[in-house]
Amino acid sequence: MSAGFQRARRPEQVAARRTAILAAARELLAQRPVAEISLRELACRVGLAKSNVLRYFDSREAVFLEVLDGEWTDWLDRLEFGASADLERVAGTIAATLAERRLLCELISSMAPVLERNISLEFARDFKRRAAANTERLGGLVRARVPELSDAAARHFALGVVVLVSGAWPLANPTEVVAAAAAELGGAPSFADGLAEGLTNLLAGLVARRR
Template sequence: MEFKRARKPEHVAQRRRTILETACAMLRERSVADISLRELSDRVGLAKSNVLRYFDSREAIFLEVLDEEWGAWLDEVEGALAPASDPVEVATTIATSLHRRRLMCELICGMAGVLERNISVDFARVFKRRATSHTDRLADLVRARVPVLDEPAARHFAKAVLVMTAGLWPHANPADAMAQVMREMGAPPPDEMFRVGLTEGLVTHLAGLVARA
């Protein structure tokens, strides 16, 4: 498919949407690290230089996808959390919802180490404000269900959700050789290890913050 350069604002918005949707589709097939800007451009039907008219870089595209996924995930969490919940229920609900969102887990895993390394200062400011807003929203959702937590503790937990997800996610997607060895050793399926590990980690972390409070 060939595209002419978009000039009207609505055409620019549509072009950006096409690029983001294509990036999402590719992420469902493979990891961020395996997707080059050239491959993404080819899939969209644009030259790399034309894609860069709409986004700073390959990394900026995936951070935009993360921003949208993050907001959608928080909407889901807000609907899933009961008005009055104990810490175990809150942490379990958050872990379960993240486990279902493989795309978001993949992007969180690559956020600090890869995606934030090749963006402009202007875009970094925009993304950091959005990320902080998302973190604050999760902290507010948790604090509303676990009122014993003060604001710093709730924000600490919200940040820990990201750190634990980023740390555990690579183990949910081992290379073929490692997956074979794990099966030979009788280890649980990697995806199940991720779900259990994230749940146990978040439950323990939130319970500790409650006990300290």
């Protein structure tokens, strides 16, 4: 920690410090998976003691959940399906754009098993509200292109996107040993292709059940 460290007191100072911590987290995530990044390393990157990082965030996990929320929101801000989009195009667009966002997919796959395990009730409530809003927003975007879906079905599909990414991303990014073994058995579809297939089937099934 810098000898000249001063605690941020004014709201704009707190916001600036939080922004600096999130920026450091993003820098580290560009170099290695979230599971390999410690609170100590994050604190050193931003020039603070661990205890001072915890003045601004509940925990190491809370920092990365904030990064996840930012990535999720940015993806939704940029998600476009085109003027005419059938079921396959909607599913394919979601899969293709997610495949381009390594960080978002990694954090989604780490959300439930890792990042939500060491946060306070207050932070959990706030984060889950934001996650629900993101899910609702995705459902609305999909329903605008697939009007056959009910609101409930659109929400179910949006939750399905999270579930499928959570499972498909780790499988598509195995260790070198597992990748070598899988290659000997003929390999597997790419993350984007496998996700697109799964989302198309989910979407088609939801539409069919409504008829």
